[in-house]
Amino acid sequence: MLKIVLLSFVLLAPSVLAKFRFDNYTLYKILPKNGQIKLLQNLYEHDSRFDFWTNPGRADFVSVMSSPENKAHLENLLHKNNVQFEITMGNIQEAIDKEPIKRYTRGNLRSMQFDAYYTNSEINAWMDDLAREYSFVTPIIAGRSFEGRQIRGIKISHGSRRKIIFLEGGLHAREWISPATVCYITHQLLTSRDPEIMAAARDFDWYIIPVTNPDGYIWSHDEFRMWRKNRRPVGQHFGVDLNRNWNSNWLVAGSSIDPSTEIYAGPGPFSEPETRTLSAYLRTIGDRIDLYLSFHSFGQLLLVPFGNSTAPYANYHDAVNIGRRAMGALSVRFGTQYVTGNIVEAINYYGTGGTIDWIKEHLKVPLVYCYESRDRGQYGFLLPSDQILPNGQETMDSVVDMIHQARRFGYMTGN
Template sequence: MKLVLWILCLLGTFLYGGSCLKVQYNRDQVLRIIPQTAKHAEHLQELTNRWLLDLWQPNIPEGINAGREVHVRIPSSHVNEMKDTLLQYDIPYSVLIDDVQQMIDMNNVYNKKMKAVSLETYDYTQYHPMDEIYDWMDQIKEKHQDLVTKLYLGSTYERRSIYYFRIGWPSEKKKKVIFIDCGIHAREWVSVAFCQWFVKELLSTHQTDAILAKVLKEVDFYIVPVFNIDGYIYTWTTERLWRKNRAPFNNGTCYGVDLNRNFDVQWCTIGASRNCSTNTFCGPSPASELETKALAGLIESIKPSIVFYLTMHSYGKMILLPYGYKDDVSKDHELMMKVATKANEKMKEKHNNEYAVGASASVIGYYDSGSSGDWATDIGITFSYTFELRDNGTYGFQLPPDQIKPTCEETTTAVMSMVEYVHDNYLENSAMAVTAVWINMFISVICLHYTVNH
C-alpha cells in the first residue's frame, strides 16, 4: 500500500508540479464569523493568538471588531472546538469553505504537459509557476525589444533574481513613470496573473489605442510581475497558503517576513507582529529584507518621475488610499479620491463589479503599518493606491482560473482610467497644455489689438 501511495505521489509531482511534502489542508474550514459585541471580538482575538489561526480578513487579530466580518481558516483539529465555542458565546458564523484542500485541488490543477513554450501558446487565463514566468519574461523582452527592457531589481533571500519590465518608447527626454508591483504576498496568485495580463494588454493594444500610443512616448511603465519570488515558489511546491518571504529566524524555527509590513513607514508600530511565527511578522528592522530594500531603492532613485504607484493584492475588492496606520488622510486625498472613484466607475462598467474606495484604515476597519502604499505617499509620490482584487471571500486566495480573465479585465479598465488621467494632465500634449496655448494666443491677440489701436 505504501508503495502505491509513493507511486501516486511521484505521478502527481510529474504531472502537476506538486510535491510529496506539500502541506495539506484536509478538512480545514474557513468560517465567516460576525462578532456582535466587543466581548465577542476580544474572545476571537484571544483564540486567534492562542491557536495562531490564519486570519484572512482582517489579517491581524487587532482588526477583529464588533459588527465586522471575520474570515478565518480553522485547522481540522480545531474545527469542532471552534464551532462549539462560537455557539457557547452565541457568536454567529457560517462556513465559507467546507474543505480548504478540496478547493485548492479543484482550482489549482496544473499539468506540466501543457507548459507554455512560446508567447503564442501562453495562457493568460491560467496560473503559472515561476519557471514559466521567467521564460515568459525572456520571450517578452526578445519579441518587443523596441518597447520593452528587462531589468534586474535585486535578489531574494534564496538567491533568486527579481526582474522588472520598463515599457515605453525610448526618449532623450526625462519620462514620467507609472509603477506597478504584483505578488508581494505569495499566496495572492491573481495579483501575479494581473501583472502578466497587463503587460500583454500594453503590448497588444498600443498600436490601436491612441491615448496609450501617446502615453508610451512620454511615460514608462515599470512593472514587477512577481516581487516575492521565494514565497511564490513555496506556494507551488510546499504550502499553497504561504504569505511571507522565506528568510529564516530564531535559528530556523520560523520563517518569513510579511514584506508589506517591512517598509520604513511607522514600521511595526501598529497592525504588525514582532513574533516571527505569525503571518504579519514585520521583520527585525525596517527594510530588513533584500526584496524590500531592492524595491525601495529603485523607487527612491526614480521618485521625482513617478506619477502613480500601484501595488496589487487580493482579496476584498477594494482600492485603498493612504493611510493604513492612522485616521488622517494624505494631503492629496481629495484628488486621489476623484481619480480612484472614476477608475472604480469604469471598472463597474466592465463586469458590474464595484470596489470599495477610500483611505485604508477607514475601509478595512483596522490599522496597519509598514505598507508600501503608505511609504510611497510619505516619500512624496502623489498617487499611491493598493488594489485588493477579487473575490469577497467565497474562494479567498484560491480564486478559480475562470475568474482570472474578468478580474484582469476589470482591473485593467481601472488602471487605464488612471493612465488617461496622466495623459490629460501630465503630458506635453495634455488638455492642460492645449488650454494654456489657447490662453496665450488669446492674450496675444488682445495685446496686439491694444497696440494697434493705441
C-alpha cells in the same frame, strides 16, 4: 497564522518535506456585529490555531481557515457568542487541487494564457520572450531575495525619460491573483488595439514587477500553498511579512515582533533583502513615478496611504476621488464593487510598515494605490479559473480610467 500547527511543519528541509495538504481544512466567512469584533481580535492575537485570511478589524466580514481538529472549537466559540458565520469551503484541498496551473512554452508567447496561474520561472521566461519580441521592452532587475534570486521585471518604453507608472505584484506569496493580474495588464499594454490602452502604453514608461517575493511565491507553489512571507529563517520559524518591513512607521501598528506570526515585521525596517534592494531601486527612479500600483488580494478594496491614521494626509481627497471614479469604471464590465479609502478607514484596522506608505512618504509619488482584488470571502486566496481573466479585465478597465481621471484632476500631465 496557524503558527504552531502548520508553521512548525514547514521548518523541515525541502528534501524531506512532502507538499503540505489541506484536506478537510475549512474556510469560514464570519459576519460579526460591531460588539463582536473584540472577540475575533482576541482570537487573532492570542490563538495560534487559526489562520485569519482577513484581519478581524474589518466590520463586514472576516475570513478564517481552520484545521479539522480545531473547527469544533471555533464553531462552538462562535455559537456561544451568537456570532453569525457561514462555511464557504468545507475542504480547502479540493479548491487547491482545482487551481488552474498552466505551463508556459518558452519561445511561444501564445502559450501564456490569462485564465490560469504560472510559476515564477515561467513568468520570467515569458518576460524574457517579451523582451526578445518587442524592441521597446527591456528586462529590469529591481532587487534580490533572501535566497539570492533576482526580483525581475520589464520596462515598456516608447520614448526617453517619460513619467513612470510602476506595477508591483506578488509581495505576499499566497496571493496568486496578484502576479496573474499584473501579467494580464502587461499583455494588454503590448497587444490591445483599444485606443485608450494604446495611448496609456505609449504615453508613459511602465515598470512592471509581477513577483516581488520570489522565494515565498516558489514555496507557495512547491511546498505550502498558504505561505505568505519571505523565506528568512528566524530561530525555529521562517519568514518576514514584506508588507510590514518598509521603513514607514515600522512596527507602529498591525504588525508583530513574534516570528511565528504572519505579520512578523522583521528585526528592523528594511531588514529583508527584498524590501531593501527594491526600495533602493525605486529611489533611482522615484522622481519620475507619477502612479504606483501595488496588487494584493483579497476583499475588493482600493487603498490609499496611510495605515497609521484616518487623517487625510497629503493629497488624500484627490487620491480618493480619482480612485472612486476608477472603481466606478471597474464595476461596469461585471458589476464588481470595490470600496475606496485609506488603509485604516477601508479595513477598519491600523497597519504600518507597508509598501504604499513608504512610497508616498519618502518618494512623494503623487498617486499611490493598493488593489485588494477579488473576492469577498467565498474563495479568498484560491480564486478559481472562471474569475482570473474577469478580474484582470476589470482591473485593466480601472487602470485606464484612473489615468484619465488623474489627468482631469491635474495629475500625470508632465510628459
